[in-house]
Amino acid sequence: MKEIIRVAMADLGIARAPAILMTIGLGSCVGVTLYDPVIKLGGLAHIMLPYQRMGSADGKPGKYADRAIAFLLEELISRGAVKQRLEAKLAGGAQMFANKGSETSEILKVGQRNVEAARKILGEIGIKIVAADTGGYHGRTIELDTETGALRIKTIAHGEKYI
């Protein structure tokens, strides 16, 4: 039985093979995983919001995409990962509720903005995104197998897959 490390909302985790990094119930949040296939080291962040701006509240290191990705990268490198080898995968960023003409419909798109921010930040620091399963209108639970780098995606009504 492999060790399963659960990452909470707005938090992040790092693990070596053969552990599994998992997070439950990504909705508008986006899950970002970084994986070094040579040393079989992985990281996972459960990100709630795109950017930490001036005056944005603090919180756990996985809360904002910009801070979370920078933090994951630093932690992985300090444990022997090489940036050029890192493979990123994204999952989540759904729109959980339909837009029915709400005045603040902007927040309904927070999932989409989370995905866009994560893609942009990863692009800027030069980490390749090898797979993604984002958007739609449903939640996702994800598990990163640090033995293989496979990301398992589970949903309640949209099946299960590996990316």
Add this chain to the structure above:
Amino acid sequence: MSLSMGAKYSDLDDLRLDVLKEVSNIGAGNAATALAKLIKQPVKMTVPAVYNLSFDQVADIVGGPETIVAGILQEVSGDLKADLLLLLPWSQACVILDILLGRGVKQTFALDALETSALEELGNIMANSFLNALAKFTKMKFYPHVPALAVDMAGAVLSLPLARLGEMVEQALVIDTEFHQQQRSVTGYFLFIPAPEDLETFFQNLEVVSR
């Protein structure tokens, strides 16, 4: 001190927490009456509990982030912006739909148009009753928006109202009232999540009214 600039809810003193509990109690009492009328059966409710939780802990109210729920979300604007979220664990949602529509739910973890609108209507009636009582008591104005439904893991359903808070606060202030219908043994969770940036003004206005 204003709550808007990353302040913590711990700045709320006991008196204000009691006030929140009291207004929620008045609102939820009215919502319980409306619910009882709708399902034509008596409904019990708990005393509202005020929680100051990390974002991850909020789903524990309904048994954890993997619990499958039907969530009816209603955004509120006016003198106090807020989210009202009625969470029904899947099995409970099915019983309520059986009571409301007189038939079983056809699919697993998915609702058809009729079932969806029945639950949205239920959320709407409870939210309106809650807000009417609140408005009467506080002499303030609240405007509910159109309700929207999601059936999914509680963590995913909660991600939207929590994202709304996330920019402003490190923790979520949630007032939870639980409704229970004994005969059919149904429990529903009614969450009142006030916008942190409006709370200071809300309390100030309330104090003026009560003086």
